[in-house]
Amino acid sequence: MNFNELLAHWHSIVFIIFCIVAFIQIFYYLFFYTRLAFYKAKPKATSQTHPVSVIICARDEAANLAKNLPGSLLQQYRTTHEVIVVDDNSFDDSKYLLEEFKKEFKQLTFVELKQEAKLIPGKKFPLSIGIKTAKYEIVLLTDADCVPASEFWIDKMQETYDDDTEIVLGYGAYIKKHGLLNKLVRWETFHTALQYFSYALAGKPYMGVGRNLSYKKTVFFRHKGFSAHNNIPSGDDDLFINMAATKKNTKINIDKDAFTLSEPVTTWGQWTRQKTRHYSTGKYYKPLHKFLLGLYSLSHFLFFPLLMVSAIFYCWQWALIVFGIRFVIQAVIYLPAMKKLNEKDLYPLFLFFDLWMFFYYLIFAVALIKKPTNTWK
Structure with a gap:
């Protein structure tokens, strides 16, 4: 078949x-996201509590510390712990x-x-100091x-550890x-968690x-802290985990008592800056992770563009059948996954959010090539 024939069957x-x-x-x-949707934590044969150092880095956060720090200081935890x-x-x-x-709190x-x-721009230096200070x-x-x-929170998170x-x-x-922005922020947070929890599983x-x-x-010092990417302002969480996490040494905890809660941004500009800062670190991930995440995105x-073109110019019945198969699989997976992460109220709108992701990728594509900013706030 020559080029003209191919063009005729475009x-x-x-x-x-x-x-x-x-x-x-x-x-x-089916391969990744079902793992979170149908995940059940294995019961532990023995239970052990460990001393824990909670670390919080703050810059000009007096208002947030006044409101949120008591939540960490008033934890019900029977074993030795500290808050730094x-x-x-x-x-x-x-x-x-x-x-x-x-x-008041010793x-x-x-x-x-x-x-x-x-x-060392960003949060990595103060966080390194906090970890070195930890007992x-x-x-x-x-x-x-x-x-x-x-x-x-402390009790549930440390409970996940074993040898x-x-x-x-x-x-x-x-x-x-x-508001719509709040739902979009929480959808993106859920969608990201669906990915990184499922990949870990x-x-x-x-x-x-x-x-x-x-x-x-031990794992922090074995990898020499953040030295491999100290020049990058962000990535104190994702780049370090990308470097240090393995199949054997990493677990997830999705117990609702082990969640943390944050005030979401209230303007589109704030959210755009926040997500741009996060996605600017993606280019530094391991090649396999970049490939898997990039292929999915x-x-x-x-x-959706291919769905529209296929429905208009090829056969709308066949296009809708393909769409329907994917839709049913999404519906079966999203509901239990959203229940696990306490985001069930987003479920009725998941098709809207799925379509929104087309525009989301357009908005934040530039972040993949943009140089990270030198601030961590």
Whole structure:
């Protein structure tokens, strides 16, 4: 068949490409995402509690510390633990607020940094100081704008550890509020978690979120901390996990008592800056992870345009059959996955969110080539 004949059958070729793209999407749902949707934590034969160091880095976060820090300080945890706040060159009243908290909570330690680490932009230097200050092997990380979802957060997160486990990935949810932006923020957070939890369960962990993440100091120092990517302002969570996590040393925890909650952004500009900062680190992932994530995103991006072209120019019945198969698989997987992450209210709108992802990829594609900013707030 020559080029002119191929051109004459272009609509058939588009439909074939559409079927290939749909197959790729379905493969990801069935091979990866079913793992989270139908995940059940294995009961442990023995239970052991470990000393834990909670670490929070803060810069000009007095208001958030006043509101959220008590959630970490008032945890019901029967084993030794400490809460370390690293005050990174704040100009507000964080120091005085922490001094007052220290009078009431003896488990609180705060480290005041008075000089910038010129060659280490972002959060990595204060976080490294916090980890080096920690007395205990297990460190549990969160942010100043986060609050534990329950008083058993420390207990539930550390419960995941066994002799082989060095990293525990938790879920950092956003508080539910009215409005479209809130739903889009929570959808994107759910969709990202669906990916990184499922990949971890498939033995290919590639990231975690600093809002709720735990690992052992041993694995941190074995990989020389953040030295491999100290020049990159962001990535203190995902780039470190991408480097250090393996099939054997990483577990997930999706117990609702182990979640953290954060105030979501309230403007589109804030959200765009936040996500751009996150996606600017994706180019530094391991090649396999970049390939898997990139193939999924590309197929997701192409799905709806190819669906429209196939329905208009080829055969709308066949196009709808392919769409329907993918839709049913999504519906079966999304419901239990959303229940597990306490995002069930998003389920009736999942088709809208799925279509929204086409525009989402357009908006944030530039972040993949953009140089990361030099701030961590």
